[in-house]
Amino acid sequence: MTGTTTIGVLALQGDVREHVDALERLGVRSIRVRRPAELAECDALVLPGGESTTMFKLARTFELFDPIVERLRDGMPAFGTCAGMIMLADRVVDGIEGQETFGGLDVTVRRNAFGRQVDSFEGPVDVKGFDTALHGVFIRAPWVESAGDGVDVLATVAVGDPAPGESDTRIVAVRQGSLVATSFHPEVGHDDRMHRYFVDLVTTS
Numbered sequence: 001m002t003g004t005t006t007i008g009v010l011a012l013q014g015d016v017r018e019h020v021d022a023l024e025r026l027g028v029r030s031i032r033v034r035r036p037a038e039l040a041e042c043d044a045l046v047l048p049g050g051e052s053t054t055m056f057k058l059a060r061t062f063e064l065f066d067p068i069v070e071r072l073r074d075g076m077p078a079f080g081t082c083a084g085m086i087m088l089a090d091r092v093v094d095g096i097e098g099q100e101t102f103g104g105l106d107v108t109v110r111r112n113a114f115g116r117q118v119d120s121f122e123g124p125v126d127v128k129g130f131d132t133a134l135h136g137v138f139i140r141a142p143w144v145e146s147a148g149d150g151v152d153v154l155a156t157v158a159v160g161d162p163a164p165g166e167s168d169t170r171i172v173a174v175r176q177g178s179l180v181a182t183s184f185h186p187e188v189g190h191d192d193r194m195h196r197y198f199v200d201l202v203t204t205s
């Protein structure tokens with residue numbers, strides 16, 4: 001199915017290995033991307049979790065920033081998790097001074113959004129189209145504060161302590177065309193359904 005497809009994992013920083021392993025479990029050829037020549041080999045790119053404020057600077061240093069932006073503009077499929085979601089967002093709230101993103105996703109994300117007390121947590125997440133909930137691991141995660149009309153919301157989670165009968169939810173997974181992003185880390189653990197979702201998107205697009 002995926003014999004000729006190569007999916008890169010941006011390997012400047014973050015949980016690169018977990019993504020490579022997940023793609024390998026699905027039988028997909030995957031390479032670590034640190035140079036423009038490696039990016040050129042890829043049909044699609046995964047942007048891992050890590051630290052977006054470090055990742056964008058390293059992407060500049062390694063001269064990958066502009067080539068990635070160009071590939072995204074040309075329609076290369078991409079899947080960002082946590083910091084990777086931030087890197088795909090067109091707009092960031094609570095970024096550092098001068099923080100840049102590759103962009104492409106018409107969303108505003110808030111960095112470290114869940115607040116100090118629930119800085120990191122785990123729990124079930126219902127993802128559109130999945131039969132059963134996915135175990136979501138959130139580590140200083142962003143959420144999607146607002147999304148444009150072309151963005152499909154794949155998952156939300158309840159937050160805070162709403163009054164009875166009310167609910168307060170935040171968007172934690174989105175898709176816009178061939179771009180997919182999650183606030184949580186589907187690469188942690190052995191539930192490969194989010195990766196399969198992305199691989200299916202890549203191989204059918």
Ligand code: GLN
Nearest residue numbers: 049050051052082083140
């Ligand atoms: N808080 C991190 C950032 O701003 C993201 C954390 C993560 O990827 N686990 O990039």
